[in-house]
Amino acid sequence: MDIPLFHLDWLNNRMLIAIIATLHALINHSLAVGFMPLVTWLENKGVVNSNPHEITDPKWDKMVYKMMWTAFIITTTIGAMTGVGIWFSVSLVSPNSIASLIRVFYFAWFVEWLVFVTEVVLILIYFLTWKNANKTLKAKTRHIKFGWYLSVFSWVTMAIIVSILGFMMDPGNWNNEQSLINGFTNPLYLPQLLYRTPLAMVLAGTLGLFLVSVFTNKGDTIRIKAFRYIGKWILCWLPFAVAGAVYYFNVIPKTMLANLQVAIGTQSFQQWYDIMWKVIVGSSIIILITAIITVWKPQIMKSYFLAITLVFALGFMGLFERVREFIRKPYIISEYMYSNLLREEDYPLYKKDGILKWATYNSTPTVTNENKVEAGRNVFMLACSRCHTTQGINSITYVFDRMYGNTGKPFKEDMMKSYIKNMHKSREYMPPFPGNDLELDALVAYIKQLQVTNEVLEGAQEVGVAINKDQSVEAFKSQFANKETQNESQNNLVKK
Amino acid sequence: MLLLQTSIPVPKDIPLPFPAPEWFLVTILIISFLVHIVFVNLMLGGSLLTLWCQIKGIKNKEYDTLAHEIAKTITVNKSLAVVMGIAPLLTINTLYTVFFYTANSLTGLMWIAIIPLVTVAFLLTYLHKYTWNTFSNNKPIHILIIAFACIIFMIIPLVFFTNVNLMLFPEKWGTIKGFMSALLLPNVFPRYLHFIFASLAVTGLFLFWYVGRKNYDFESIFNQLTRYEVKKKAYSLVLAASVSQFIIGPIVLLTLPSKGLGWNLILVIFTGAIISLPAIFYMYKAIVGKPENINKNFKIVVICLTITVVFMGSGRHIYRANTLNPHIKMISEKTQSFIKESEIARQESAKPQTAVSDKTDSNKGLEIFEQNCAACHAKDEKVVGPPIREMQTIYSNNPSGLKAWIKAPGKKREGYPQMPAFANKLSDSELNQLSNYILTIK
Numbered sequence: 001m002d003i004p005l006f007h008l009d010w011l012n013n014r015m016l017i018a019i020i021a022t023l024h025a026l027i028n029h030s031l032a033v034g035f036m037p038l039v040t041w042l043e044n045k046g047v048v049n050s051n052p053h054e055i056t057d058p059k060w061d062k063m064v065y066k067m068m069w070t071a072f073i074i075t076t077t078i079g080a081m082t083g084v085g086i087w088f089s090v091s092l093v094s095p096n097s098i099a100s101l102i103r104v105f106y107f108a109w110f111v112e113w114l115v116f117v118t119e120v121v122l123i124l125i126y127f128l129t130w131k132n133a134n135k136t137l138k139a140k141t142r143h144i145k146f147g148w149y150l151s152v153f154s155w156v157t158m159a160i161i162v163s164i165l166g167f168m169m170d171p172g173n174w175n176n177e178q179s180l181i182n183g184f185t186n187p188l189y190l191p192q193l194l195y196r197t198p199l200a201m202v203l204a205g206t207l208g209l210f211l212v213s214v215f216t217n218k219g220d221t222i223r224i225k226a227f228r229y230i231g232k233w234i235l236c237w238l239p240f241a242v243a244g245a246v247y248y249f250n251v252i253p254k255t256m257l258a259n260l261q262v263a264i265g266t267q268s269f270q271q272w273y274d275i276m277w278k279v280i281v282g283s284s285i286i287i288l289i290t291a292i293i294t295v296w297k298p299q300i301m302k303s304y305f306l307a308i309t310l311v312f313a314l315g316f317m318g319l320f321e322r323v324r325e326f327i328r329k330p331y332i333i334s335e336y337m338y339s340n341l342l343r344e345e346d347y348p349l350y351k352k353d354g355i356l357k358w359a360t361y362n363s364t365p366t367v368t369n370e371n372k373v374e375a376g377r378n379v380f381m382l383a384c385s386r387c388h389t390t391q392g393i394n395s396i397t398y399v400f401d402r403m404y405g406n407t408g409k410p411f412k413e414d415m416m417k418s419y420i421k422n423m424h425k426s427r428e429y430m431p432p433f434p435g436n437d438l439e440l441d442a443l444v445a446y447i448k449q450l451q452v453t454n455e456v457l458e459g460a461q462e463v464g465v466a467i468n469k470d471q472s473v474e475a476f477k478s479q480f481a482n483k484e485t486q487n488e489s490q491n492n493l494v495k496k
Numbered sequence: 497m498l499l500l501q502t503s504i505p506v507p508k509d510i511p512l513p514f515p516a517p518e519w520f521l522v523t524i525l526i527i528s529f530l531v532h533i534v535f536v537n538l539m540l541g542g543s544l545l546t547l548w549c550q551i552k553g554i555k556n557k558e559y560d561t562l563a564h565e566i567a568k569t570i571t572v573n574k575s576l577a578v579v580m581g582i583a584p585l586l587t588i589n590t591l592y593t594v595f596f597y598t599a600n601s602l603t604g605l606m607w608i609a610i611i612p613l614v615t616v617a618f619l620l621t622y623l624h625k626y627t628w629n630t631f632s633n634n635k636p637i638h639i640l641i642i643a644f645a646c647i648i649f650m651i652i653p654l655v656f657f658t659n660v661n662l663m664l665f666p667e668k669w670g671t672i673k674g675f676m677s678a679l680l681l682p683n684v685f686p687r688y689l690h691f692i693f694a695s696l697a698v699t700g701l702f703l704f705w706y707v708g709r710k711n712y713d714f715e716s717i718f719n720q721l722t723r724y725e726v727k728k729k730a731y732s733l734v735l736a737a738s739v740s741q742f743i744i745g746p747i748v749l750l751t752l753p754s755k756g757l758g759w760n761l762i763l764v765i766f767t768g769a770i771i772s773l774p775a776i777f778y779m780y781k782a783i784v785g786k787p788e789n790i791n792k793n794f795k796i797v798v799i800c801l802t803i804t805v806v807f808m809g810s811g812r813h814i815y816r817a818n819t820l821n822p823h824i825k826m827i828s829e830k831t832q833s834f835i836k837e838s839e840i841a842r843q844e845s846a847k848p849q850t851a852v853s854d855k856t857d858s859n860k861g862l863e864i865f866e867q868n869c870a871a872c873h874a875k876d877e878k879v880v881g882p883p884i885r886e887m888q889t890i891y892s893n894n895p896s897g898l899k900a901w902i903k904a905p906g907k908k909r910e911g912y913p914q915m916p917a918f919a920n921k922l923s924d925s926e927l928n929q930l931s932n933y934i935l936t937i938k
């Protein structure tokens with residue numbers, strides 16, 4: 001409304017964020033939070049198990065180095081850039097929400113940044129000094145210490161971000177106390193951390209197994225040894241990860257749970273919901289089997305099986321992340337801002353004056369008979385476009401048609417109107433319709449036109465914006481000039 | 497030609513206070529931005545130098561080695577460039593929220609394309625670094641890799657400049673149609689050139705220091721090239737780039753739209769430029785002087801140029817403040833008045849509506865139905881769910897069955913979606929009124 005709306009009419013705006021964020025979380029958990037301690041631990045094993053006259057077992061150390069090399073390349077490219085990408089995509093798709101969060105959480109993010117800088121410096125040191133550190137035992141011990149520091153900082157980076165995410169999902173608190181500590185004390189914080197930490201360890205373990213199978217040959221003694229170690233690592237963490245997932249899932253507030261079934265994104269809620277649990281149970285079992293085999297019968301473990309395990313482990317987490325991305329609906333900041341970027345408290349004003357009047361960017365401040373369809377498009381952009389497209393994923397004509405039984409018949413206006421007026425009651429994941437009755441008429445006219453024309457809604461990044469005359473400098477000046485003259489005349493009256 | 501009169505928007509700000517005093521945020525913005533930009537300079541300048549040295553290295557093996565040495569620094573500098581970028585990004589989001597986001601949105605596709613583009617460029621720099629031996633007999637391909645990375649690194653700053661330029665000109669927002677039209681606003685290219693030359697200068701200084709470090713075993717890496725030669729070349733690069741800035745700088749200033757120009761800006765920019773003069777002088781003396789004197793005054797050169805950069809960075813901010821402050825004032829007044837209007841509307845709507853209490857039961861039933869069910873049910877025809885007539889035939893003698901369904905509907909009909917549950921939304925008395933209404937309506 002105050003910021004031109006970027007809109008992807010095919011991919012769906014939320015999908016853009018979900019893809020980038022999920023990718024980032026997967027890399028961050030499997031290659032940073034969980035992987036750094038795993039690598040450091042393995043590096044240390046090389047020193048402990050080496051011959052007395054050696055600093056470390058060179059073959060083993062080389063294998064661990066290669067694992068670290070993989071992590072280094074991926075985290076400092078895709079990992080780092082998807083992290084920035086979350087910012088970019090969120091600020092394009094929901095600028096008002098991220099801007100509000102920053103206003104309140106600036107220092108949390110700032111501290112997060114400091115920790116993150118430390119993490120990057122440590123990863124550079126740890127990786128780039130690896131080979132030099134192999135010259136003396138003292139240097140090697142110090143190098144391993146850096147590995148542990150790095151592990152701690154990777155974890156702290158995650159711990160802070162989790163606080164911010166947890167805060168956004170906690171209903172109610174935003175309005176009462178918009179403060180920093182709140183993010184850490186909110187009821188979702190601990191469960192998330194308890195779920196994410198062991199999960200990251202398990203993911204790192206499955207990835208580690210796979211990398212070992214890539215970097216060593218069949219029958220190598222170091223391969224068998226590495227399998228055994230990592231298998232045990234997984235066996236230690238897996239029960240905690242499963243327990244954490246169950247715990248986390250149970251603590252998500254009730255209203256959000258009510259949304260959870262739709263959260264996954266299609267109509268057949270129950271089906272998806274079951275799939276999620278099946279994947280979680282299934283992948284836990286597969287990981288368990290893999291870990292058991294690698295500990296007790298490492299010789300028979302095959303690379304392709306490890307690859308499959310890895311895919312399932314990532315799927316385990318990916319699904320959970322996806323659910324989290326969609327859980328907050330209809331709010332984007334609980335009980336403060338809806339997903340359409342409008343604040344709940346401004347609704348009465350929009351209902352009274354119409355939403356178009358207050359939107360800085362739109363070509364139709366008031367709805368007339370002539371501009372009805374265009375006004376409808378503007379209303380759609382403001383009220384629905386954050387979650388619906390016109391022709392792509394979750395398109396508005398598709399959802400209406402499906403709701404009316406997939407008949408393909410022209411929609412009935414009255415039915416649509418009474419639906420939209422109450423849509424937040426029948427489908428709780430949607431915010432209430434913000435506009436007035438004329439705007440509702442216009443929206444319906446637009447959707448009906450969409451049904452027959454297949455026209456595509458283009459975002460501000462392609463067609464630019466039209467400036468609402470009511471919200472322009474000229475309007476501002478005349479309005480405030482009026483106020484001043486009013487004030488003056490009042491003052492004059494008082495003086496008299 | 498018809499010039500369309502577009503107006504200047506006055507959007508509302510985010511109605512929340514700043515998290516810290518403004519001067520504090522501004523300081524953080526200027527400092528963290530400079531740190532970020534230095535690493536970006538090193539990343540871009542380093543890649544360009546690598547490319548140049550490697551091409552030269554086709555004929556002279558020594559330059560290939562030099563290219564390899566510079567290439568090793570890129571991957572470190574680029575990581576720092578990214579993390580250091582987060583603080584200024586966060587802070588500019590806070591200070592200039594609507595301006596920055598508006599520019600982002602209007603150039604959205606290119607803006608988000610930064611993410612995959614930079615990722616690819618980073619991967620290319622690693623590929624380039626780790627395949628030095630693999631491609632030792634295939635130099636053209638190897639050079640192509642770094643050339644691609646360079647092209648991407650050259651494009652990215654252009655996107656950023658387009659954005660920070662566009663955010664300064666609300667009067668243009670209504671005319672922008674996509675990235676290209678924002679790119680073509682005057683002033684983008686001069687500022688871009690200014691930046692590219694700064695990158696070369698900064699990288700030259702860095703190279704001078706890098707090959708001169710005590711624990712850098714120059715002699716065992718190079719056979720013919722000497723420290724002195726490399727340092728001289730590095731200085732020449734810095735010198736040439738700095739002198740060029742004296743031509744590009746005024747062009748930047750002249751193409752800046754006049755609305756943000758002010759004496760405060762001119763003063764800061766000129767002071768900055770003047771402080772760079774001693775550096776230029778000492779560099780010149782070192783280049784033409786004796787080899788053993790090349791290191792003399794390096795510290796002064798660095799200090800002067802650093803001060804120059806700080807002044808230029810501050811000048812940048814002063815221009816931004818000069819340009820935007822009047823608009824920011826309007827925006828904040830507008831935001832205040834909006835908050836007031838919203839408050840008034842909220843109070844009005846909260847006033848109890850009269851005549852609720854004396855409604856009859858069936859009126860209430862109708863009202864509940866309208867609010868909760870009418871979206872999907874009509875009297876005589878199917879909408880989303882079955883019509884009321886059908887409900888009546890199923891439940892005419894079974895109101896409690898009806899209520900049970902409403903509380904927790906099942907799944908009965910093929911091809912119908914799931915009806916939502918109303919267990920937590922309707923009270924028992926409301927349920928009674930509703931079911932009465934459904935079963936009695938004619």
